[in-house]
Amino acid sequence: MAREKLKTPFLPPVDDPQVRTGVRPLVRPEDCRTFAVAGVVPQIVSSFRSLADASAWIKTLTNEGASVVIRGAGTKQWRPPAPPAVDAVLDTTRWAGIVDYEPADLTVTVRSGTRLRDLQTALHAHRQFFPVDPPFAERATVGGVLGAACNGALRQRYGSLRDNVLGMRVCLSDGTLAHAGSKVVKSVAGYDIHKLFVGAHGTLGLIGEVTLRLAPWPAHQHTLCAAFDTPGTACEALAGFDRRALFPMASVLLDPAAAQRVRSLPPRGACWSLVVRCGGASAAAAAELRDEVAAACRESGARNFSDHDWDGTQSVWADIAELAGGEMYPAESWLSARVSCLPADVPEACLRLEALCPGAELTAHPFTGTIFAAAPVVGEPEADPVQRAARLEEECRKAGWALAYLAAPQHLAGLLRQPVPQGAPVSLMRRVKAALDPSGTFNPGVFLAGI
Amino acid sequence: MQPDLVERLTAIVGPSHVVRDPAELTSYQYDGSADRALPDAVVFPADAEQVRLIVEACREFECPFVARGAGTGLSGGALAEAGGVLIVTSRLRHILELDVANRLAVVEPGVVNAHVSEAAKPYGLHFVPDPSSQGACSIGGNVAENSGGLHCLAYGVTAHHVLGCEVVTPDGDLVWLGGKRYDEPGYDLLGVFVGSEGTLGIATKVAVKLTPLRRTRHTLLASFTTPDDASRAVSEIIASGVVPAALEMMDGLSVRTIEDFVHAGLPVQAGAVLLVDVEDLPIAAAQTAAHVRTVCERAGADEVRQARTEQEAHRLWLGRKSAFGAMGRLSASYYVADGVIPRTKLPQVLGEVARIGERYGLRIANVFHAGDGNLHPLIAFDDRTPGEYERTVAAAADILRACVRAGGSITGEHGVGVEKRDCMTLQFSPADLALMSRLKAAFNPDGLCNPGKIFPTSRRCGESARIASRGGIAPDTARAAGAAF
Ligand SMILES: Cc1cc2nc3c(=O)[nH]c(=O)nc-3n(C[C@H](O)[C@H](O)[C@H](O)COP(=O)(O)OP(=O)(O)OC[C@H]3O[C@@H](n4cnc5c(N)ncnc54)[C@H](O)[C@@H]3O)c2cc1C
Numbered sequence: 048m049a050r051e052k053l054k055t056p057f058l059p060p061v062d063d064p065q066v067r068t069g070v071r072p073l074v075r076p077e078d079c080r081t082f083a084v085a086g087v088v089p090q091i092v093s094s095f096r097s098l099a100d101a102s103a104w105i106k107t108l109t110n111e112g113a114s115v116v117i118r119g120a121g122t123k124q125w126r127p128p129a130p131p132a133v134d135a136v137l138d139t140t141r142w143a144g145i146v147d148y149e150p151a152d153l154t155v156t157v158r159s160g161t162r163l164r165d166l167q168t169a170l171h172a173h174r175q176f177f178p179v180d181p182p183f184a185e186r187a188t189v190g191g192v193l194g195a196a197c198n199g200a201l202r203q204r205y206g207s208l209r210d211n212v213l214g215m216r217v218c219l220s221d222g223t224l225a226h227a228g229s230k231v232v233k234s235v236a237g238y239d240i241h242k243l244f245v246g247a248h249g250t251l252g253l254i255g256e257v258t259l260r261l262a263p264w265p266a267h268q269h270t271l272c273a274a275f276d277t278p279g280t281a282c283e284a285l286a287g288f289d290r291r292a293l294f295p296m297a298s299v300l301l302d303p304a305a306a307q308r309v310r311s312l313p314p315r316g317a318c319w320s321l322v323v324r325c326g327g328a329s330a331a332a333a334a335e336l337r338d339e340v341a342a343a344c345r346e347s348g349a350r351n352f353s354d355h356d357w358d359g360t361q362s363v364w365a366d367i368a369e370l371a372g373g374e375m376y377p378a379e380s381w382l383s384a385r386v387s388c389l390p391a392d393v394p395e396a397c398l399r400l401e402a403l404c405p406g407a408e409l410t411a412h413p414f415t416g417t418i419f420a421a422a423p424v425v426g427e428p429e430a431d432p433v434q435r436a437a438r439l440e441e442e443c444r445k446a447g448w449a450l451a452y453l454a455a456p457q458h459l460a461g462l463l464r465q466p467v468p469q470g471a472p473v474s475l476m477r478r479v480k481a482a483l484d485p486s487g488t489f490n491p492g493v494f495l496a497g498i
Numbered sequence: 499m500q501p502d503l504v505e506r507l508t509a510i511v512g513p514s515h516v517v518r519d520p521a522e523l524t525s526y527q528y529d530g531s532a533d534r535a536l537p538d539a540v541v542f543p544a545d546a547e548q549v550r551l552i553v554e555a556c557r558e559f560e561c562p563f564v565a566r567g568a569g570t571g572l573s574g575g576a577l578a579e580a581g582g583v584l585i586v587t588s589r590l591r592h593i594l595e596l597d598v599a600n601r602l603a604v605v606e607p608g609v610v611n612a613h614v615s616e617a618a619k620p621y622g623l624h625f626v627p628d629p630s631s632q633g634a635c636s637i638g639g640n641v642a643e644n645s646g647g648l649h650c651l652a653y654g655v656t657a658h659h660v661l662g663c664e665v666v667t668p669d670g671d672l673v674w675l676g677g678k679r680y681d682e683p684g685y686d687l688l689g690v691f692v693g694s695e696g697t698l699g700i701a702t703k704v705a706v707k708l709t710p711l712r713r714t715r716h717t718l719l720a721s722f723t724t725p726d727d728a729s730r731a732v733s734e735i736i737a738s739g740v741v742p743a744a745l746e747m748m749d750g751l752s753v754r755t756i757e758d759f760v761h762a763g764l765p766v767q768a769g770a771v772l773l774v775d776v777e778d779l780p781i782a783a784a785q786t787a788a789h790v791r792t793v794c795e796r797a798g799a800d801e802v803r804q805a806r807t808e809q810e811a812h813r814l815w816l817g818r819k820s821a822f823g824a825m826g827r828l829s830a831s832y833y834v835a836d837g838v839i840p841r842t843k844l845p846q847v848l849g850e851v852a853r854i855g856e857r858y859g860l861r862i863a864n865v866f867h868a869g870d871g872n873l874h875p876l877i878a879f880d881d882r883t884p885g886e887y888e889r890t891v892a893a894a895a896d897i898l899r900a901c902v903r904a905g906g907s908i909t910g911e912h913g914v915g916v917e918k919r920d921c922m923t924l925q926f927s928p929a930d931l932a933l934m935s936r937l938k939a940a941f942n943p944d945g946l947c948n949p950g951k952i953f954p955t956s957r958r959c960g961e962s963a964r965i966a967s968r969g970g971i972a973p974d975t976a977r978a979a980g981a982a983f
Contacts, residue, residue, distance in 0.1 A: 149840060149842060150737065151733055151736060151737035151841065151842045152736075152840040152841050152842050152871075153736060153741075153841075154840070174739055175739075196681075196686075198680075198681070202680075206654055206658050207658075207680070209686055209689050210654060210657060210658045217933075219933070223929055223932070223933065224929060225927070225929045225930045225932070225933040226926075226927075226930055227930065227933065227934075229838070229906065229907040229925070230840070230905055230906075231838045231839065231840055231871055231905070231906045231907050231910075232838075232841075232870055232871065233646060233650075233655065233838050233867075233870045233871070233872050233907070233910040233911065234838055234906075234907035234909065234910060235643060235644045235693050235907075235909050235910065235911055235912070235913055235914075236907050236908050236909050236914055236918075236922065236925055236926070237914065237922060237925075237926060237930070237931075237934050237952060238690050238693070238694055238698075238934045238937050238938070238952075239644075239657075239689060239690055239692075239693055240690060240933060240934065240937055242686055242689030242690055243685055243686060243687075243689060243690055243937075245686060245689070246685070246686050247685060247686075251685075262741075263739035263740070263741065264739070266739075286599065289601065289622070289623075289710045290622065290710075291713075292622065292710040292711060292712055292713045292779075293779070294710075327782055328739065328740065328782070328785065328786065328789075329782070329785055331781050331782075331785065332778070332779070332781055332782035332785060335779050335780070335781040335782060336779060336782070339779065385681070387679045387680055387681040387682070388679060389597075389600045389678060389679060390599070390600050390601070391597075391599040391600050415680040415681075416600075416679055416680060417680060417681060448679075449679060449681060449682060449683055451681070451683050465683060466683070467683070467684075468682065468683060470673070470674060471682070471683065471684055472667075472671075472673040472674070472675060472684070472687060473684070474671075475667065475671075475673065475687060475940070475941065476684050476685045476687065478940040478941075479685055479687070479937065479940045479941075480685075481940070482936040482937060482939060482940035483933075483936060483937070494684075495683055495684045495685075496684075
């Protein structure tokens with residue numbers, strides 16, 4: 048597994064006479080290249096240690112007409128399209144830590160630069176967790192996971208990321224510091240503006256602090272892997288889960304190539320693997336669910352099974368998370384995309400994607416109708432992947448599936464645009480962008496339809 | 499109202515679907531709250547296109563317009579606060595699609611909440627949000643208020659169960675926010691639309707998620723000597739890593755009032771009662787039920803009873819759902835407050851609520867979503883007693899202050915509307931409110947769509963806006979809403 052390493056993560060701050068606020072340049076100008084976004088090098092990279100400082104600095108940059116890219120761990124820097132310009136990068140990784148955690152309330156308030164992994168470690172001490180399993184799990188920051196709406200397979204049982212965000216403190220381009228939502232698990236006071244920031248890719252403002260809804264950690268977990276001849280039969284098993292009223296934590300469908308990348312799964316040859324994570328508060332409860340899941344799989348024609356206890360579960364799911372446009376498919380050589388369709392269309396979509404993109408590897412979250420596809424692009428003549436992408440976009444449009452590019456090599460990132468689904472409320476989105484970021488400071492031109 | 503606009507509206511929906519008669523209009527000046535406002539006209543569109551044409555016409559004539567579902571809202575959201583046209587969705591009540599394979603339904607906004615679950619039941623599915631008013635309230639109203647329900651503790655509120663909405667925007671466009679799929683590209687406009695109290699547009703279709711019905715359900719009733727003990731049990735259940743499907747509390751006054759009304763078999767001598775549902779596969783459900791029982795007993799429960807039959811469980815829940823209706827017997831009127839606090843603060847804030855009642859000389863009953871920390875103090879009052887309504891509103895405001903001080907929210911599910919708009923400043927700074935009005939302007943630039951809601955006026959929180967001729971939920975509404983169960 049190739050990992051892209053930060054070469055100069057944190058040099059000591061250097062003094063810059065231009066910077067009068069408490070914000071510090073994080074690196075010397077000659078090292079800004081490390082913080083390039085899809086190859087576009089910023090002029091200044093800075094960090095902050097209080098939201099007041101961040102606000103003042105953002106206001107300064109806005110007044111200078113600068114474009115600002117907010118950056119957590121930088122795992123999304125290869126998401127197409129490449130930005131037209133990046134003047135400043137605002138690095139959140141020094142804005143880390145838990146602000147408030149009351150385990151008995153199942154809520155936590157955390158700074159956006161906190162590594163998700165560090166947060167989970169703190170929560171695990173109280174047998175709780177923030178129920179999301181995004182790619183780049185070892186590096187990603189909470190703010191980055193939210194900003195990119197990196198829903199993982201746990202969405203099946205625990206709901207979408209945005210539904211587990213209770214409130215936020217944000218900073219807008221004019222320096223406004225405001226909060227939305229609340230710190231309690233239920234509130235309908237005012238507009239839920241925090242939900243807009245989930246998936247906005249840093250185009251509306253800086254996520255400063257977030258309050259999250261937590262879940263009890265299922266003390267007992269099993270992972271069942273069942274082999275099917277076709278994606279269709281695997282998805283029938285899922286319909287069986289519904290009929291039996293089974294609520295596993297997560298289910299993923301892996302094509303043969305993707306399954307081979309999961310280290311602790313036994314070799315399966317040409318089979319499609321349905322991997323199901325079963326959790327319970329007791330050993331008996333977890334086993335009860337596992338047995339029912341196995342029965343549903345058998346009914347749908349599963350050929351063989353493997354069953355992993357907790358140790359196995361941990362490593363299987365760590366690998367599976369990285370199949371969703373994550374560390375498994377480094378952007379230098381892979382084009383990663385996400386196709387969203389209705390759950391019942393997953394088998395057909397999988398087969399169509401395989402036919403369209405030879406060599407592509409597929410990982411689906413069949414419960415939500417989400418398919419992650421990675422296609423190798425190394426050594427191809429330049430036009431080829433672009434043409435193929437155009438064909439893919441056309442096919443998805445015709446089928447009514449939504450397509451989003453997650454990562455692409457530098458030479459492609461400049462050529463691809465995020466496809467706009469037919470009928471998308473683009474003018475409303477433009478107005479929302481203009482209302483929150485009238486100066487167009489944050490991450491301009493990289494979102495949807497040039498926003 | 500301009501005659502030309504009336505003519506336009508009549509041409510759009512037909513003469514029999516426009517109300518202009520002053521006597522008839524008065525029945526649309528109420529919702530479930532204590533506030534009221536008279537619309538100039540009421541229209542009943544038959545489809546999304548008619549809604550769009552109505553909105554277009556209102557814009558042309560610069561006339562305010564307000565969507566209204568069943569009118570069970572408890573914050574004045576559906577009141578024509580600035581006059582204008584009330585757009586009632588009662589003819590938009592078709593379930594358009596029931597897609598079992600994809601676990602979703604597409605419904606019109608006027609569909610009654612409970613009807614969705616009834617339609618899905620033959621397939622073993624249901625629509626999770628189950629407000630106590632589910633026999634009457636509309637899906638459009640649920641979306642607008644982001645309504646909760648008894649079983650939202652484990653499974654989430656309306657926002658968690660809506661995939662998309664077809665919306666007539668305040669400037670007359672018809673667009674989908676979200677869709678039938680997950681992960682529609684672009685900003686999550688659906689995320690802000692749900693819960694926006696009808697101020698960002700009118701939903702004309704709603705795609706909702708359906709969820710398989712759990713196989714095994716156990717209903718437990720635990721009675722305690724004091725609300726403090728019951729609160730402690732709630733905190734301990736949640737802290738122990740168990741999130742039951744439902745976890746409701748009724749204090750002694752509520753229990754006795756409800757029992758008088760519906761004879762559900764509630765223990766009338768109790769100081770507080772917890773009603774708990776656990777749902778799962780058989781083994782897991784049995785274990786969780788046993789665990790909940792142990793925690794309650796450890797917290798000092800006098801009795802923990804488990805319903806032996808489905809009918810017994812149904813009767814207990816019927817008692818809980820009839821709470822608002824039953825309160826009508828306690829006093830001429832009552833006022834429902836709706837604050838939220840962190841669950842660990844339950845004992846402290848319930849104590850404060852009791853002291854507030856004493857201070858104002860008002861009786862307060864508590865029937866609420868304890869598992870979420872969502873309080874519903876019901877303040878009994880009689881508006882024939884001069885000043886009592888004003889004291890009630892002031893007491894409710896003090897309760898909300900206590901909730902915010904404890905780190906909570908001024909509303910958990912009933913919305914801000916007219917009723918709590920002046921209390922928004924308790925929870926939000928001027929900068930927070932300015933951000934909200936920027937968002938509102940992006941959707942609703944000329945402010946014609948449901949004006950006068952959510953944002954504070956110059957009044958103080960707790961100052962009553964008007965002398966109520968009546969207060970609380972109209973007995974008819976409460977009965978219709980509760981009795982359907
Ligand atoms: C006895 C009783 C019990 C209740 N129990 C609960 C409970 O347990 N949980 C809970 O959350 N609430 C509860 N409520 C409150 C109320 O029932 C809910 O808020 C409900 O969702 C309102 O639905 P409605 O159709 O009556 O909406 P209305 O009162 O008609 O309208 C409410 C708001 O929705 C807007 N609206 C309506 N339709 C649309 C549309 N198509 N598009 C856009 N906006 C629209 C209106 O403009 C208004 O702002 C209860 C009320 C009563 C009377």
